Amino acid sequence: MQINEEVLKPEMTNSQRIARSGFMRSILDIVLGVIFLVLSPFIGSVQGVLLFIAFILGAGITTMGAITIRRGNLSRGTYFAIVGNFISALAVVIFFEGLGLFALVAVVAVTALTAALGLSRRETYIAIVGSAVVGLAAVLTDLLLTDAPFRITIPAIVIPFLLAFAALITLVFGYAVLRNFRNFALRTKLITAFILVAILPLTMLGFLNERSTRNILTEEANEALFAAAQQTADSIQDFISTNLFAIGTEASLPPLVDYLSSGLSAEVQALQTLIALQAKNEVFISSYSLISRDTGRILLDTDTSNIGKVVSDETYFSETLRTGQVTLSDVVISPETGERLLYFSSPVRNEEGEILGVLSAGYKADILQNLVARSNGLVGEDSFGVLFDENLIHLAHGVSPETILTAVMPFSNDTMNELIESNRLPAVSDENQILNLPGLAYQLELAQESSDGTAFFRAEDIATGDRINQAVALDLGSPTWVLVFFQPEDVFLAPGQSQTRNTILLSIVIGSVVIGLAVAMAQLLAQPITTLRTVASQVAGGDLSAKAEISTDDEIGELASTFNSMTEQLSSLVSGLEEQVAERTRDLEQRAVQMQTAAEVARDSTQETDLDELLTSAVELISDRFSLYHVGIYLVDERSEYAVLQAASGDVGSLMLESEHRIQVGSNNAVGYVTRMGQPRVASDETETETISLTRHPLLPETRAQMVVPLSVGNRTIGSLDLHSTDPASLNEETIAIYRTMADQLAVAIQKTELLSEVGETLRELETAYGRYTSEAWQSFLQSEQSRKGYRYRQLSVEPITEASEDVQRAWLAGEIISKVSESEDVEESKLAVPMKVRGQVVGVLNLSFDDNDIPGDTREIIEDIAERLGLVLENARLLENAQQRAERERLAAEISVRMRETLDVQTILQNTAQEIRHALNLSEVSIRLANTAEPSNGHENQNEIPPVQTEDGKA
Numbered sequence: 036m037q038i039n040e041e042v043l044k045p046e047m048t049n050s051q052r053i054a055r056s057g058f059m060r061s062i063l064d065i066v067l068g069v070i071f072l073v074l075s076p077f078i079g080s081v082q083g084v085l086l087f088i089a090f091i092l093g094a095g096i097t098t099m100g101a102i103t104i105r106r107g108n109l110s111r112g113t114y115f116a117i118v119g120n121f122i123s124a125l126a127v128v129i130f131f132e133g134l135g136l137f138a139l140v141a142v143v144a145v146t147a148l149t150a151a152l153g154l155s156r157r158e159t160y161i162a163i164v165g166s167a168v169v170g171l172a173a174v175l176t177d178l179l180l181t182d183a184p185f186r187i188t189i190p191a192i193v194i195p196f197l198l199a200f201a202a203l204i205t206l207v208f209g210y211a212v213l214r215n216f217r218n219f220a221l222r223t224k225l226i227t228a229f230i231l232v233a234i235l236p237l238t239m240l241g242f243l244n245e246r247s248t249r250n251i252l253t254e255e256a257n258e259a260l261f262a263a264a265q266q267t268a269d270s271i272q273d274f275i276s277t278n279l280f281a282i283g284t285e286a287s288l289p290p291l292v293d294y295l296s297s298g299l300s301a302e303v304q305a306l307q308t309l310i311a312l313q314a315k316n317e318v319f320i321s322s323y324s325l326i327s328r329d330t331g332r333i334l335l336d337t338d339t340s341n342i343g344k345v346v347s348d349e350t351y352f353s354e355t356l357r358t359g360q361v362t363l364s365d366v367v368i369s370p371e372t373g374e375r376l377l378y379f380s381s382p383v384r385n386e387e388g389e390i391l392g393v394l395s396a397g398y399k400a401d402i403l404q405n406l407v408a409r410s411n412g413l414v415g416e417d418s419f420g421v422l423f424d425e426n427l428i429h430l431a432h433g434v435s436p437e438t439i440l441t442a443v444m445p446f447s448n449d450t451m452n453e454l455i456e457s458n459r460l461p462a463v464s465d466e467n468q469i470l471n472l473p474g475l476a477y478q479l480e481l482a483q484e485s486s487d488g489t490a491f492f493r494a495e496d497i498a499t500g501d502r503i504n505q506a507v508a509l510d511l512g513s514p515t516w517v518l519v520f521f522q523p524e525d526v527f528l529a530p531g532q533s534q535t536r537n538t539i540l541l542s543i544v545i546g547s548v549v550i551g552l553a554v555a556m557a558q559l560l561a562q563p564i565t566t567l568r569t570v571a572s573q574v575a576g577g578d579l580s581a582k583a584e585i586s587t588d589d590e591i592g593e594l595a596s597t598f599n600s601m602t603e604q605l606s607s608l609v610s611g612l613e614e615q616v617a618e619r620t621r622d623l624e625q626r627a628v629q630m631q632t633a634a635e636v637a638r639d640s641t642q643e644t645d646l647d648e649l650l651t652s653a654v655e656l657i658s659d660r661f662s663l664y665h666v667g668i669y670l671v672d673e674r675s676e677y678a679v680l681q682a683a684s685g686d687v688g689s690l691m692l693e694s695e696h697r698i699q700v701g702s703n704n705a706v707g708y709v710t711r712m713g714q715p716r717v718a719s720d721e722t723e724t725e726t727i728s729l730t731r732h733p734l735l736p737e738t739r740a741q742m743v744v745p746l747s748v749g750n751r752t753i754g755s756l757d758l759h760s761t762d763p764a765s766l767n768e769e770t771i772a773i774y775r776t777m778a779d780q781l782a783v784a785i786q787k788t789e790l791l792s793e794v795g796e797t798l799r800e801l802e803t804a805y806g807r808y809t810s811e812a813w814q815s816f817l818q819s820e821q822s823r824k825g826y827r828y829r830q831l832s833v834e835p836i837t838e839a840s841e842d843v844q845r846a847w848l849a850g851e852i853i854s855k856v857s858e859s860e861d862v863e864e865s866k867l868a869v870p871m872k873v874r875g876q877v878v879g880v881l882n883l884s885f886d887d888n889d890i891p892g893d894t895r896e897i898i899e900d901i902a903e904r905l906g907l908v909l910e911n912a913r914l915l916e917n918a919q920q921r922a923e924r925e926r927l928a929a930e931i932s933v934r935m936r937e938t939l940d941v942q943t944i945l946q947n948t949a950q951e952i953r954h955a956l957n958l959s960e961v962s963i964r965l966a967n968t969a970e971p972s973n974g975h976e977n978q979n980e981i982p983p984v985q986t987e988d989g990k991a
Contacts, residue, residue: 058101064094064123082130082185089126093119113154117146117162121169128173132186135177139170236605244538244616248531251620253505256414256527257491260507263413264520267420268509270406271518275363278379278396283361285312286381286394291325294335295383295391306335312396313337319405321376321397325383326352328392340371350457351378355393363514366400366430367458368440375400375440400430404439407431410520418522419498425515426454427479435498444476445469470497479517482508499523534616545608580606630773646788650682653781657758658684665735665759667691669698669706670785671752676700678710678755687734705730706755709743713752715771717742719763735759740766744774746782753782802874810876812913825879842868843880850877852899854890865890869898871906878906927955941965 068090075083100115124138146166150159180186285291294305309323322338331347346352351364364378380395407420411433419433427443440460454460460468475494482490488510493503504521511518581602583595650668658666665687669678680696683689698704701711709716718729719740729741738759746754756778760766825836839847846853846868853868867890871879881902931951935944949961 058098061094061098061101061119064090064097064119067123068094082187086126086130090123093123093126095119096122110154110158113149114162116149117166120145120149121166125169125173125176128177129180130185130187132180133177135174138173138177139167142166142170142173240538240612244534245531248534249528252528252531253524256505256522257507259414260418260505260520260522261489261491261509263410263418264420264507264509264518266413267407267410267520268511268518270409271403271422271516272511274402274406275514278398279361279363279381282379282381282394282396285396286361286383291383291394292385292391294325295327296385302335306337309335309337319399319402321374321399324395324397326393326395328356328390334392349378351380351395352393355380355382355395356390359390365457365459365514366403366424368461370458373461377403404431404436407518408433408436414520414522416526417499418520418526421496421519421521423479423517423519424459425483425517426450426459427476427517428454428459430516432498438470438497441468441470443470443472443479445471472497475519478506479508479519482517482519483510483515485510488512493524494521496521541612545605646785646792647682649784649788653784654682654684654688657756657777661758661765663758663765664737664761665757667757668746668754668781669710669757670746670754671700671710672697678706681754690734705741705743706757709745709755710752713745713747713750715742715744715775717766717768717771719766737761739763742766742771742774744771744778746778746785748782748786753785756781806874806876809874809878809910812917813873813876813878839880840868840882842866843882846870846880846882847877867895867898869902871902871909873906873910878909881905931955 068087071083071086071090073083075087097116097119100112100119102112103115104112106112120142124142128134128138143163143166147159147163150162154162288308290301290304290308293301305325309325313320313323322336322341324333324336324338324341326333326346331345331352333341333344333346336342349364351362354364355362359382361379361381364380366375366377368374369376377398377400378395379398380393382390383392383394384390403422407422408431410418410420412418420431421429421433422431423443424430426446429438429441429443432438442460446454451460455462472495475496478490478492478494481492482488490508492506492508494506495501496504496506499521502523502525504523505527506519506521508517508519510516583598585592585595585599654666654668657663663684665684667683667688668681670681671678677697677699680691683691698706698710701707705716705718717740720729729738731738738761740760740763742758744756744758745752746756756774758766758774825839826833827836842853842855847870850870850872852870853866855866855868856864865885865887867883867885869881869883870877871881881898883898931948934947934951937947938944945963945965949963952958953961
């Protein structure tokens, strides 16, 4: 059947189909508009109203088109239906993110199907081109409005349905095109072929590239999350193992064993020991307690309110007695304070190994929150860790500590009661205590059941809301806790989204060019191109190596040549794009490794406090991490004349250090140049010039590349970092920034170490000066108190001592403890002279006599401690006495000043002053004389001299 080229007169059934579909789309648009209006409180009131208006407008235009078709004007009604479709599609793209490609597919497909039924071939061609332009505009709008504040993010759960919808539309469109392809004009056939050849491979390439990039970024995120989770888990395990070892060691302390063995006689020492143990971490240690084995009663506790409580039913006590080993309890809630506690317990044994009781240390469970919160941001932005117990109850949350003691899923009544009775959960039930995250609970159970205790998964978390997180779960084993590390997918997939956006833009440009070429070539064709049909099918199938045979020089030959050029360019572009992406990825990965290594070297270097150790550690780290041939660190001497080698790697470096290798600052040597100019310098045997060349040292014959980086602090160059490599490409201009950053960190560390050394020396000088001042002050004090040499306690009385014994004098002069045992066999007596010191200076001696030749070791330690404390008390008393004397002098001076200011008469002032001085100082006579400073003339006394004011026996 012949079809007119200008006007396609469709059958009435086509008109009815278009009108019916138009009415159906109008109803659908109205329903969608009302839905958006109802959802406006959730998606935004402005967005909801504008979407409602857009869909109502689209529905009105589509309805107008259906009515127009019913009245007999098929062409105009079809155009109305197509325009209504455009309005609805653009409205969706403007307000919803990520629907540009869906809009492109939907607009072109629906327009092509509608136009094929209601328009002529020419009009169909124009409508399809117009729909492609509108679709590309929708894609560009979606890309340009990315992250606009008024746009609505499509929930992740909806994306698969949209993909299925787009695939369905694509299939329907493809089926319609293939079914009617033989009836299309040759021009339409060529346009369709070019579009398929250009768009489908690019779309597939973009999709595969996006999937590949997403998988790579996800794998990298999994590796980073696993490393962060492992690091956090190690810190938790280190905390647990350290405290278990500590509690086991502390349980063997003699005061605790003696107390449980002997009772009240050792109570003071045992309590002091518990207090000292708690003082090692007063922030997180709630209490230390000593529990009787037989009664389960707390005998001693740093928290006195706990003394006398019976804890025999507590697991940290019963399990410790049962196993005879150190134990760690579950996180429990204190019934009295509501505080979350974690107990480390150990049996206390005597010398025979018999268990006497249990030593327990109660830690605040906030320390777990502290350990987990330290790892926030360890992987990157918004990354955090969460710690669960075996019941999937939150023990710690890196960013949402309010979730602590909440459960991921509901418990049965029996389990809930059991947890409450064992103080694992609060007694007061709260609906917010259950988060109800079944997906997360399922993945955590898989991690607990897996052979290696590890699981990678995607899940939501209360801290990130509706955002999907990539997570890794680690089963800590013992205790039976699970550590999960989260990071939102949109954070680590951001680079991939940027790359996808660029790929889409490039595809749009290429597609636009291809469509333009297709339209231009189609206009020039007048006859069927049968020879190109097979080649076009091959290219449409993805074989970009197919070539069209050029057999003529007319329009067909030109078309074949252009087609071949297009396929070659497309193949070259695809190959080049893949190579560029791969090369760029390799460069980024290499740069990331270098930056990470530089950060590790800088971090490790800043941990040293000794300059020699710092420099030695730095050169070894740099040499090892960067696989360099030789690394040396030079520091400029005090006169800034030479750069002296301070540290070097390997045996060659040791030889250079032994020879005291140094280089003159400002010399032609690379080190001399850098230390003078403060600018880095790099050279290799491939890039040597007359002005920049390698510094060849006889001990380093294999050097192929050298880089010297200044060690600068502010604007001052304190030295240089000399790097040698056997690979000419390893040290170049691109890596200068990395080594420069590392050198700056190293310079700061060197300056910090030097400053610490100077501060230490200053502190030592101050301590020496203060000790000397203390010694002089005590000498002055003792000279003023010569009549009192000390006091002696004997037979319930205290008497002064005027003379020091020989033992006291020896202890005083030597500054050491003097111990003496009676030489008589009939008398058992020993003496102990212990010097009392204040800041290293002896200020007195504590001399004791014992009715026994043997002084117990613990008694000796107590006496030494008493002597030390007594020295401090005496020093404080001396300082207080000096302060009181100064205050008394100030008071007397103030009182005299007040009496002096009571009158303005000079004679009265002098009289009051003399009288006050005599009374204040208890003097028998005070005389005040005022005289003119002018010298007397003719040997006579000055006539202007004022008579003296004298007070005697209270008379002025």
